[in-house]
Amino acid sequence: MNITGTIVNYYFHCQRQCWLFANRINMEDNSEDVRIGKVLHELKAEGKNNTEIAIDNIKIDKLDDIYLVEIKKSDTDLRAVEWQTLFYLEKLKEKGIKRKGKIEIIEKKNSSKKMHYIDLNEDKEKELQKILLEIENLINKERPPEAILKRGCKKCAYYEYCFL
Numbered sequence: 001m002n003i004t005g006t007i008v009n010y011y012f013h014c015q016r017q018c019w020l021f022a023n024r025i026n027m028e029d030n031s032e033d034v035r036i037g038k039v040l041h042e043l044k045a046e047g048k049n050n051t052e053i054a055i056d057n058i059k060i061d062k063l064d065d066i067y068l069v070e071i072k073k074s075d076t077d078l079r080a081v082e083w084q085t086l087f088y089l090e091k092l093k094e095k096g097i098k099r100k101g102k103i104e105i106i107e108k109k110n111s112s113k114k115m116h117y118i119d120l121n122e123d124k125e126k127e128l129q130k131i132l133l134e135i136e137n138l139i140n141k142e143r144p145p146e147a148i149l150k151r152g153c154k155k156c157a158y159y160e161y162c163f164l
């Protein structure tokens with residue numbers, strides 16, 4: 001199984017969501033929240049300085065001479081986005097491309113942007129390798145972890161699958 005940035009993100013957000021997505025139980029098209037995210041993503045990708053690129057099985061929102069840019073519509077789970085971005089930075093580094101990470105948060109209600117910066121250092125690389133092994137172990141399990149209701153579940157594409 002090829003681990004993707006989305007799988008890394010979900011691992012931090014919810015391990016059940018990570019398992020369901022990685023095992024191709026895909027309810028995402030039904031989610032209004034996911035649709036809004038996709039539209040934002042497409043709008044950003046239309047900017048003339050933006051270059052969405054795909055490397056292996058990962059898609060990067062923007063890449064310039066300094067930064068790899070990950071675009072999100074909220075910073076409610078910043079830790080998940082940070083590790084997703086670090087995962088992309090590592091994939092680029094494996095291809096000989098060194099960049100710093102920039103996370104752009106584009107708020108839905110207004111047109112303001114927030115920026116967060118993150119860099120891949122030796123410690124983060126080691127931690128990432130450990131996390132990737134943990135993810136591998138999780139998604140290879142026969143069953144997903146039990147559903148536990150938490151903040152954010154109602155916006156999750158799997159909410160009905162988990163709780164109704």
Ligand code: SF4
Pocket residue numbers: 013014015016017020146147148149150152153154156157158159160162
């Ligand atoms: S609804 Fe909640 S428990 Fe179920 S996959 Fe989504 S975040 Fe996880």
